[in-house]
Each structure stands twice: as structure tokens, then as C-alpha cells.
Amino acid sequence: xxxxxxxxxxxxxxxxxxxxxxxxxxxxxxxxxxxxxxxxxxxxxxxxxxxxxxxxxxxxxxxxxxxxxxxxxxxxxxxxxxxxxxxxxxxxxxxxxxxxxxxxxxxxxxxxxxxxxxxxxxxxxxxxxxxxxxxxxxxxxxxxxxxxxxxxxxxxxxxxxxxxxxxxxxxxxxxxxxxxxxxxxxxxxxxxxxxxxxxxxxxxxxxxxxxxxxxxxxxxxxxxxxxxxxxxxxxxxxxxxxxxxxxxxxxxxxxxxxxxxxxxxxxxxxxxxxxxxxxxxxxxxxx
Amino acid sequence: xxxxxxxxxxxxxxxxxxxxxxxxxxxxxxxxxxxxxxxxxxxxxxxxxxxxxxxxxxxxxxxxxxxxxxxxxxxxxxxxxxxxxxxxxxxxxxxxxxxxxxxxxxxxxxxxxxxxxxxxxxxxxxxxxxxxxxxxxxxxxxxxxxxxxxxxxxxxxxxxxxxxxxxxxxxxxxxxxxxxxxxxxxxxxxxxxxxxxxxxxxxxxxxxxxxxxxxxxxxxxxxxxxxxxxxxxxxxxxxxxxxxxxxxxxxxxxxxxxxxxxxxxxxxxxxxxxxxxxxxxxxxxxxxxxxxxxxxxxxxxxxxxxxxxxxxxxxxxxxxxxxxxxxxxxxx
Numbered sequence: 360x361x362x363x364x365x366x367x368x369x370x371x372x373x374x375x376x377x378x379x380x381x382x383x384x385x386x387x388x389x390x391x392x393x394x395x396x397x398x399x400x401x402x403x404x405x406x407x408x409x410x411x412x413x414x415x416x417x418x419x420x421x422x423x424x425x426x427x428x429x430x431x432x433x434x435x436x437x438x439x440x441x442x443x444x445x446x447x448x449x450x451x452x453x454x455x456x457x458x459x460x461x462x463x464x465x466x467x468x469x470x471x472x473x474x475x476x477x478x479x480x481x482x483x484x485x486x487x488x489x490x491x492x493x494x495x496x497x498x499x500x501x502x503x504x505x506x507x508x509x510x511x512x513x514x515x516x517x518x519x520x521x522x523x524x525x526x527x528x529x530x531x532x533x534x535x536x537x538x539x540x541x542x543x544x545x546x547x548x549x550x551x552x553x554x555x556x557x558x559x560x561x562x563x564x565x566x567x568x569x570x571x572x573x574x575x576x577x578x579x580x581x582x583x584x585x586x587x588x589x590x591x592x593x594x595x596x597x598x599x600x601x602x603x604x605x606x607x608x609x610x611x612x613x614x615x616x617x618x619x620x621x622x623x624x625x626x627x628x629x630x631x632x633x634x635x636x637x638x639x640x641x642x643x644x645x646x
Numbered sequence: 647x648x649x650x651x652x653x654x655x656x657x658x659x660x661x662x663x664x665x666x667x668x669x670x671x672x673x674x675x676x677x678x679x680x681x682x683x684x685x686x687x688x689x690x691x692x693x694x695x696x697x698x699x700x701x702x703x704x705x706x707x708x709x710x711x712x713x714x715x716x717x718x719x720x721x722x723x724x725x726x727x728x729x730x731x732x733x734x735x736x737x738x739x740x741x742x743x744x745x746x747x748x749x750x751x752x753x754x755x756x757x758x759x760x761x762x763x764x765x766x767x768x769x770x771x772x773x774x775x776x777x778x779x780x781x782x783x784x785x786x787x788x789x790x791x792x793x794x795x796x797x798x799x800x801x802x803x804x805x806x807x808x809x810x811x812x813x814x815x816x817x818x819x820x821x822x823x824x825x826x827x828x829x830x831x832x833x834x835x836x837x838x839x840x841x842x843x844x845x846x847x848x849x850x851x852x853x854x855x856x857x858x859x860x861x862x863x864x865x866x867x868x869x870x871x872x873x874x875x876x877x878x879x880x881x882x883x884x885x886x887x888x889x890x891x892x893x894x895x896x897x898x899x900x901x902x903x904x905x906x907x908x909x910x911x912x913x914x915x916x917x918x919x920x921x922x923x924x925x926x927x928x929x930x931x932x933x934x935x936x937x938x939x940x941x942x943x944x945x946x947x948x949x950x951x952x953x954x955x956x957x958x959x960x961x962x963x964x965x966x967x968x969x970x971x972x973x974x975x976x977x978x
Contacts, residue, residue, distance in 0.1 A: 442950065451713065451766055451770060455905075456909060457950055460949030463945050466946075468943070471943075586774065587774075623778075624783060634760075634768065638760075638764035
């Protein structure tokens with residue numbers, strides 16, 4: 360029983376990691392409707408930044424995580440300026456192909472710059488080991504991930520649904536021309552939103568290195584999971600993304616524990632069944 | 647619709663059905679390749695099979711406007727079906743190809759109603775999930791599929807009881823050539839039929855087609871099933887001619903490769919899939935010999951450049967050149 364509680368917690372922690380990374384994708388793909396396959400590549404940029412800063416330059420953990428977010432945001436903003444903004448009005452397929460191109464370049468660049476090996480990150484002492492709460496021993500780092508995920512969820516929901524910035528984004532997505540006629544600089548708004556989504560990817564990538572591992576194939580390995588989380592949750596709904604991330608985190612970890620021989624089969628089957636029944640997603644609005 | 651419009655429509659069908667010089671040139675060049683590059687027959691066979699796979703995606707994407715992000719599911723399923731049939735004692739090639747097509751078409755039919763119901767990004771996600779699911783299933787059933795090492799021990803009987811599959815790939819080349827060509831003819835027939843026209847209509851204006859009394863869902867289901875069947879037959883050809891089925895036939899990368907081939911060649915032209923596949927497989931052969939990592943880098947850059955610049959792919963570019971030459975006229 361206690362073992363199972365721990366597995367469940369592991370699943371929830373994994374769900375929060377998924378949400379940390381998918382939260383940004385929920386903004387760019389879900390809200391802005393840009394099929395950004397390079398999202399996990401931006402998370403990888405964050406992961407490598409943090410790993411190299413901590414491992415090679417000896418930065419403290421949190422400074423490195425913040426820097427990872429900034430680096431990913433800068434990378435995302437540059438990509439948006441150079442490439443992505445030309446395709447906001449194009450079909451999903453063109454967006455997919457362009458960003459897949461970015462993914463391939465990113466994988467090759469990461470292999471060239473950091474080598475094909477797995478990277479690891481040292482965590483600060485107070486996040487290492489377990490915390491005893493009565494009969495249950497909880498892994499501190501997982502608890503930390505859960506808390507970070509919750510903070511992220513609450514601030515994102517607040518940002519998108521309760522601030523002018525969020526209202527402007529939603530307005531621009533709903534009717535770009537009308538929003539522009541109201542005197543809102545839509546180009547700048549989109550660039551900002553994109554940088555924000557990328558920053559979240561970078562932070563998520565940096566925080567998840569210890570749980571997921573980091574190597575040059577990261578952008579493809581986790582791209583599909585993130586896409587599934589965002590689309591099963593429902594495009595444009597942060598709460599849906601969160602719900603789906605939890606669902607998949609728990610199903611994946613529990614499934615791999617109970618039926619290790621079928622591996623990721625369970626979550627793909629669940630995702631397919633959910634998409635078949637509710638193409639608009641768990642909490643999605645029909646588009 | 648008035649009679650004049652109908653007549654116009656009929657004329658357009660006839661006009662479109664005429665063979666373009668590019669189509670003729672491609673099939674002649676492919677046959678000539680056999681004599682010109684006898685040492686490269688394996689590569690040429692792969693180009694034909696890759697082209698057939700890309701063309702199956704073109705039926706869906708180029709004509710129906712339905713993107714598939716997991717088309718390798720059908721390609722790989724056809725490959726495994728044909729491979730397993732041969733491993734378990736039935737090595738007759740033609741029935742094996744039909745069996746592969748049937749298996750993939752069955753899966754396509756099973757999911758076609760979902761595909762017909764959803765649009766946009768959701769189609770991409772559903773097809774992505776089908777692809778991932780099959781990949782996972784194949785890798786988790788090594789007793790059936792051979793897992794990571796691939797399905798081995800595929801022993802093919804002589805084609806039509808006459809032609810042994812030889813080490814040089816001579817039989818394999820002509821076998822792939824004829825099957826691909828016949829399926830090309832069938833696909834041409836399909837897209838120039840009223841069925842195919844309705845499909846094109848949906849791509850152009852999805853909301854107006856139901857007003858003409860045409861069921862869009864049914865048209866999409868038919869297109870999806872046909873496309874899956876042809877993809878499965880392409881996979882079966884690969885299994886039979888290489889006598890191995892790797893897990894990679896079901897991979898996400900293979901689905902992406904088919905999309906790239908199509909974009910390179912030209913979407914919505916049928917022959918574009920073949921031309922794109924030839925260019926893609928040739929480039930991969932040359933570049934990956936240098937270094938697999940660099941190949942990925944160049945692949946990425948090419949993809950970005952293509953999306954940003956090329957409209958119409960190689961077929962479009964070749965048409966512009968041909969047009970230019972025609973306008974200048976023959977020298978006197």
C-alpha cells in the first residue's frame with residue numbers, strides 16, 4: 360500500500376514535469392494556434408544551458424534555472440522573428456514542417472556542441488534525499504517539482520485570464536485585424552507571448568533533467584508526449600493541459616509499474632481513445 | 647448547375663486526365679535507370695517504394711487536404727503483414743502485397759470515421775497517436791515482430807512462379823516498378839473520377855461541398871482507406887524486396903520523411919511524390935555517407951528553406967522551366 364502511494368506520487372510528480380514543459384506549448388500551440396513542434400527543442404536549450412552552467416561553470420542551481428529560462432526565451436524570440444512569424448497565417452502542416460526542420464537542426468547542433476552522451480545536473484543539498492511525513496518518505500526533488508508546477512499553473516491561469524496581457528492575446532487570436540485596429544501592436548504581442556512560452560519550456564526543461572535525462576534526442580523523444588498532453592487537454596485551455604498532464608503522468612508511471620512489458624503502449628492507447636471520443640479535448644472549446 | 651458549367655467541368659476532367667510530359671518522363675527515366683545504374687538497383691527500388699508511399703499520402707493531403715502525421719503506421723503495418731505471411735510459410739509475392747494492403751486498409755477503415763469527423767490540428771494528433779501506438783505495439787511484441795532486431799527470415803517464392811529474387815535486385819526492381827506503376831494508374835483513375843473531384847472540392851471549400859449534397863465524411867473515409875491501403879502495399883513491397891522489416895518502418899521519422907518527399911516533389915500532383923522520393927533518397931544516400939549528424943542538420947535546413955520558399959516543389963519548378971521553354975518555342 361505504502362509502495363503504491365509512492366508510485367502514485369511519482370506519477371503525480373511526472374505529471375507536473377509534463378505540465379512544466381507543456382505549459383508553454385499550451386500558450387503557443389493551444390492559444391495562439393501555432394503548431395510548434397520545436398517546443399521540446401526549446402526545452403532542450405534550457406536543459407543544456409542549466410546542465411552546462413552548473414556542471415562546467417559552477418553556477419548555483421536556481422541561477423542556472425533562471426538563466427535557462429532566459430536563454431530559451433531569447434532563442435524562441437529569435438526564431439519567432441526570423442521564421443515563425445511568417446507562418447502564423449499558414450496551414451498547420453506548413454508550421455509543422457518548418458518547426459520539425461528547426462528540431463532536426465537543433466538535434467544536430469546539440470550533438471555537435473555537447474556530444475551524444477546523457478547529461479546530468481547536480482541538485483542543491485536541500486533538494487536531495489527524502490522528506491519523512493509520518494509513514495511516507497517523499498522524494499524532496501519531486502515535491503519541489505510539484506510545488507513549482509502548482510505555482511506555474513496558478514500564475515499562468517492568472518496571467519491569461521485575469522490580466523490585460525492575457526485579454527489582448529485572446530483578442531488577437533480571436534480576431535487579429537480587429538485587435539490591431541484597437542491600437543494593439545499584435546506583432547509585439549505575439550513575439551512576447553512566444554518568448555513567454557519559450558521561457559516556460561526552458562525552465563521546464565532545466566527542472567526536468569534529473570527526472571527525464573537529457574541527450575540530443577530529447578526534442579523528438581518528448582515532443583510527442585507534450586503534443587498529446589496539450590491536444591488531449593483541449594487546445595486553448597490551460598486547465599485542460601494541466602488535467603491531461605496529471606492523467607498521463609499517473610497512467611504512465613502506474614502503468615509502467617504494473618505492466619512494465621507494455622511500456623508506453625497504455626498512454627498512447629488512452630490518448631487515442633480520448634481523442635477519438637473528444638476530438639476537441641477534455642476541456643476544449645470547439646474551434 | 648447550368649449545362650454550360652457541367653460541360654466545362656467535364657472538359658476540365660478530360661484535360662486533367664491527360665498525361666503530362668513530366669509523368670511520362672519520370673516513368674521512362676525510372677525504367678532507364680535500370681540500364682544506366684545497374685549497381686544502384688537497391689537504391690532505385692527504394693526510390694520507387696518511397697515514391698509509392700509518398701503518393702499514398704498525396705492522395706490524402708494533396709487532394710483531400712487531410713494531413714497525416716503518422717502515415718508510417720500503414721506503411722509499417724503492410725510491411726509487417728507481408729513479412730509475417732512469408733515468415734509463416736506463404737512466400738508468394740503478389741498475394742503478400744495484397745495481404746499487406748488489406749491489413750493496412752483495414753486499419754485505415756477502422757480509423758477513417760474519426761479522421762472524417764475532426765479537422766485541423768486534431769487530425770494531426772489522431773494520426774500521430776495511431777503511428778505511435780503501432781510503433782510501441784511492434785516494439786513490445788518481439789515474439790511476433792522481432793522487436794529491435796527486426797523481422798527476419800522472410801523467404802520469397804519466385805515471382806509468378808518464374809522469376810527468382812536475385813542478389814542484384816533485378817527482379818525486385820521490375821517487381822517494384824510494375825506494382826508502383828499499376829498503383830499509380832489506379833490512383834490517377836481515382837483522382838480524376840467524380841469521387842476524386844469531390845475530394846478536391848472539399849480541399850478547396852470544405853463548407854460548400856455538403857450543400858451540393860455530397861457527404862464529406864464518406865468521401866474522406868474512402869480517401870483515407872484507399873491511401874492507407876496503398877501505403878500498406880508500399881510497405882509490403884519493401885518487406886519483400888529487402889527481406890527484412892525493421893522497426894523503423896513504423897517510426898515517426900518515416901512519417902515525416904514521407905511529408906518531406908511530398909513537399910520536395912510537389913503536393914497534389916501524384917508524380918510529385920515519386921520525384922520527391924527520388925530526390926530525398928538520393929540526397930540521404932549521399933549526405934548520410936558523409937556523417938549522419940550532418941545529414942540531420944542539412945535535412946532540417948532544407949525543410950525550413952522549402953517551407954519558406956518553394957511553392958509547388960520540384961514539379962512546380964520543372965513546370966515553370968518547361969513553360970518557359972515552350973513559350974520561347976523551338977529554334978528554327
